[in-house]
Amino acid sequence: MQHKSWESRRALIARNFLFANLTGAELDKVLALARLTRYAPREIVWRKGDYGNGMMAVLAGHVKLGAREASGKEFAFGIVKPGEIFGEIALLDGHERSVDATALDACEILFIDRRDFIPFLADHPDISIRLMTALCARLRRTGQQVEDSALGLCPRLARNLLQLADHYGQPTAEGLRIDLKLSQRELGQLIGMSRESVNKQLGRWRRQDLIAIDRRIIVIRDLGHFRHLAEPATAIN
Numbered sequence: 001m002q003h004k005s006w007e008s009r010r011a012l013i014a015r016n017f018l019f020a021n022l023t024g025a026e027l028d029k030v031l032a033l034a035r036l037t038r039y040a041p042r043e044i045v046w047r048k049g050d051y052g053n054g055m056m057a058v059l060a061g062h063v064k065l066g067a068r069e070a071s072g073k074e075f076a077f078g079i080v081k082p083g084e085i086f087g088e089i090a091l092l093d094g095h096e097r098s099v100d101a102t103a104l105d106a107c108e109i110l111f112i113d114r115r116d117f118i119p120f121l122a123d124h125p126d127i128s129i130r131l132m133t134a135l136c137a138r139l140r141r142t143g144q145q146v147e148d149s150a151l152g153l154c155p156r157l158a159r160n161l162l163q164l165a166d167h168y169g170q171p172t173a174e175g176l177r178i179d180l181k182l183s184q185r186e187l188g189q190l191i192g193m194s195r196e197s198v199n200k201q202l203g204r205w206r207r208q209d210l211i212a213i214d215r216r217i218i219v220i221r222d223l224g225h226f227r228h229l230a231e232p233a234t235a236i237n
Contacts, residue, residue, distance in 0.1 A: 009110065012059065012083055018130040033117060034110040045101035052090020052097050054113040058082050061107030065099045066189060076189035081167055091117060156191045157201055158229035165220060174212060175221035183216060
């Protein structure tokens with residue numbers, strides 16, 4: 001995997017809403033605090049309960065956020081893609097991690113240590129406002145997850161696939177290709193359902209020619225129908 005240049009890292013941070021209004025010199029100061037870390041596919045970034053020592057920005061790869069119950073059942077809360085920041089709550093309060101973070105594929109991540117960032121934040125109070133905005137966005141996403149949990153499997157899975165398509169969708173002759181490999185177990189974790197239930201629903205959609213699946217890559221063949229399936233009142237399987 002190639003190294004990101006200093007300029008491309010600065011551009012990555014500048015595109016993020018937290019740092020969008022920083023000057024070039026301020027972005028350089030932030031980058032000077034960061035160190036590059038690498039993770040292999042399926043490697044643990046951190047575990048729930050670990051000390052919250054800082055914030056991470058994904059340069060390459062994808063990170064799954066989730067948690068495991070005492071029974072061993074695992075839930076996935078979201079996937080962090082390149083150009084996104086995660087761990088910002090711990091950056092502010094230093095409390096233990098509330099979820100597990102696992103690399104889905106080979107990852108390059110910039111890590112900013114809380115011990116270095118807090119003095120910088122004290123000198124730039126406007127960044128505090130942007131961090132609060134990020135926390136509000138997370139609360140909104142949590143509210144959406146609570147709403148989704150009241151839906152049946154069909155609309156929940158359809159809505160989740162549409163959300164993945166918004167981030168990773170690539171138009172092809174066959175339809176909208178979700179360019180991210182996820183197992184049926186991981187899809188089930190994202191919506192709080194079993195792998196078996198997801199397998200059955202995907203099988204129905206394949207037989208109806210609504211989707212195609214090739215080596216864990218899903219192609220949505222009828223986007224309009226899928227949007228209809230994602231509606232709460234939809235009862236079509």
